[in-house]
Amino acid sequence: MDELKELIFRLCEAPGTPGDEITAAKVAAKELSKYTRAHMDRMGSVVARFGKQGAKKHFLLDAHIDQIGLIVTNIDEYGFIRADRCGGVDRRVLPGSPVTIYGREVLSGIVCSTPPHLSDGKEDKILTVDKMAIDAGLSKEEADRLIRPGDRILLHSEPKSLLGTRITAAGLDDRVGVAAIIRCVQLLQDEDLKCEITVLLSSREEVGGQGAVTGAFAINPTHALIVDVSFAQQPGIPPEKCGKLGGGPMIGIAPPLNRSMAEHLMETAKKCNIPYTLDVMGGSTGTNSDEIAMTRKGVQSQLISIPLRYMHTPVEVIDLEDVEHTARLMAEYIKEVE
Incomplete structure (x- = not known):
């Protein structure tokens, strides 16, 4: 096994x-x-x-x-990455999730999440994927140099063994x-x-x-x-x-x-x-x-x-x-x- x-x-x-x-x-x-x-x-x-x-x-x-994953659509003026679905990603699990961006370099990022304190009681509302943003800690200039529209993104996850013969990935x-x-x-x-x-x-x-x-x-x-x-x-x-x-x-x-x-x-x-x-x-x-x-x-x-x-x-x-x-x-x- x-x-x-x-x-x-x-x-x-x-x-x-x-x-x-x-x-x-x-x-x-x-x-x-x-x-x-x-x-x-x-x-x-x-x-x-x-x-x-x-x-x-x-x-x-x-x-x-x-x-399944995401595909980069553009980079906004602040360096945040915008993306859309590439397959049937469950958008409910995206906010606050770490991601891996496969650009000119392999980069780490986080899907932006609005704190509940600032959500005006709408913390249960999940944005569509194309309305979300990804923070890779980059300026607009750095992001433009390293990432292009069409680059792919995956939710970050490391395969792990669970108890018995079960695994997660x-x-x-x-x-x-x-x-x-x-x-x-x-x-x-x-x-x-x-x-x-x-x-x-x-x-x-x-x-x-x-x-x-x-x-x-x-x-x-x-x-x-x-x-x-x-x-x-x-x-x-x-x-x-x-x-x-x-x-x-x-x-x-x-x-x-x-x-x-x-x-x-x-x-x-x-x-x-x-x-x-x-x-x-x-x-x-x-x-x-x-x-x-x-x-x-x-x-x-x-x-x-x-x-x-x-x-x-x-x-x-x-x-x-x-x-x-x-x-x-x-x-x-x-x-x-x-």
């Missing part, structure tokens, strides 16, 4: 906001290259192939490599999915597989899934397993809408997903004593599954989600056991393909 934890920490420590995933993609490609050749496509996604080339069944394993959505696929590849490296497999660690999921759309079109698979995160039980959320930390992967049931693949995954989990729960959705999944299923003539697709608390904050929490079980479930499922 320590090896898996260190892999996730390495992935989470590499910045990679939508459209600027290069650092995270290089880290992921290096990890994948321990088991098979990997490269980056035109969209900045990481691609790797293995298994029986030209087989009738061609599986795509997808997880998105990008993470920013970017676990979806670096844990990336880690699960890399671990799956490791589990399959010495197997005599009957299918072709292509790994796609796709870019820009948090802003529309462009990396998955173009990557799946180029790869043209027959089947796809998509690994993302879903909601884990926490106070204030109905338990029927959540998975459970340590309860294993969540197998998706939704209109865009292939029901027979879901049934097969459940059978595999039971046979291999892998815990799982169901993640039932009445419409789209909000993941790359929706786009990949519609690629070319259609792709039989199935979503496997890892339970996660505090999504889109700098303190996301997962259980390492769920990542390992997700990797094992995919590996056992693929080994059974005839």
Whole structure:
């Protein structure tokens, strides 16, 4: 479990906001290259192939490599940095938060927060992100020299171990999915597989899934397993809408997903004593599954989600056991393909 934890920490420590995933993609490609050749496509996604080339069944394993963040829009006359969302940042956690600014130099800053004494009773009102300001301690001239519009910003967070097998970090959505696929590849490296497999660690999921759309079109698979995160039980959320930390992967049931693949995954989990729960959705999944299923003539697709608390904050929490079980479930499922 320590090896898996260190892999996730390495992935989470590499910045990679939508459209600027290069650092995270290089880290992921290096990890994948321990088991098979990997490269980056035109969209900045990481691609790797293995298994029986030209087989009738061609599986795509997808997880998105990008993470939420901010993008610099301008610098005001006092040197405060203005920014907007780059993905679905939860603006409630921004005021008073430390950030890392990836400009000409890597800089630290703080999202400005109005003291409650001066808020005129409006301390519960949260500004939209584009109305917020970031203080990097710079003058206008210094900020203009070091920071440009388009530079990216991440909420500052250091990956940490919690009790047992739980960890916290920013970017676990979806670096844990990336880690699960890399671990799956490791589990399959010495197997005599009957299918072709292509790994796609796709870019820009948090802003529309462009990396998955173009990557799946180029790869043209027959089947796809998509690994993302879903909601884990926490106070204030109905338990029927959540998975459970340590309860294993969540197998998706939704209109865009292939029901027979879901049934097969459940059978595999039971046979291999892998815990799982169901993640039932009445419409789209909000993941790359929706786009990949519609690629070319259609792709039989199935979503496997890892339970996660505090999504889109700098303190996301997962259980390492769920990542390992997700990797094992995919590996056992693929080994059974005839």
